[in-house]
Amino acid sequence: MKYQIEVKSSFCAAHALSNYGGDCKYLHGHNFDVVVRIESKYLNQSNVMVMDFKVVKKALKSILSSWDYGMLLNEKEDHEYMEHLQPLFERCVLFETEPTCERLAGQILGKLQVSLFDDGLFGAPEYIKVASVTVSETSSYSATVFADSDDE
Ligand SMILES: [Zn+2]
Numbered sequence: 191m192k193y194q195i196e197v198k199s200s201f202c203a204a205h206a207l208s209n210y211g212g213d214c215k216y217l218h219g220h221n222f223d224v225v226v227r228i229e230s231k232y233l234n235q236s237n238v239m240v241m242d243f244k245v246v247k248k249a250l251k252s253i254l255s256s257w258d259y260g261m262l263l264n265e266k267e268d269h270e271y272m273e274h275l276q277p278l279f280e281r282c283v284l285f286e287t288e289p290t291c292e293r294l295a296g297q298i299l300g301k302l303q304v305s306l307f308d309d310g311l312f313g314a315p316e317y318i319k320v321a322s323v324t325v326s327e328t329s330s331y332s333a334t335v336f337a338d339s340d341d342e
Pocket residue numbers: 205214218219220327
């Protein structure tokens with residue numbers, strides 16, 4: 191048996207998928223929704239909860255705050271946007287690749303795992319981890335990344 195908790199948050203940002211053949215190659219914005227799932231084999235805090243929702247929320251907000259109201263660009267492809275727009279916007283965030291929902295979810299999962307567990311209060315216990323992160327860019331389109339399973 192194992193437990194899972196979910197914490198949701200959101201941010202708004204512009205991005206462009208330069209290598210995409212359709213309209214997504216143009217600079218456009220979304221209100222991104224984020225769902226984080228933390229999984230544990232045991233209940234903590236006197237055997238009543240996986241962990242405090244507020245701790246997860248705070249760590250997630252801290253990660254998303256650097257993207258919120260930002261412009262998320264591909265440093266290898268978006269040279270024209272970078273040249274013209276970067277000087278005008280303080281919050282241009284450069285990614286090594288296309289800032290798709292999949293890539294954003296992967297970055298959130300990695301950063302959250304480090305801030306909550308690897309560097310966090312819990313140390314790095316094997317029984318609790320960030321299990322998955324879903325990023326939605328519309329009500330119809332989302333991507334989920336899963337942490338590697340212990341069984342693999
Ligand atoms: Zn988009």
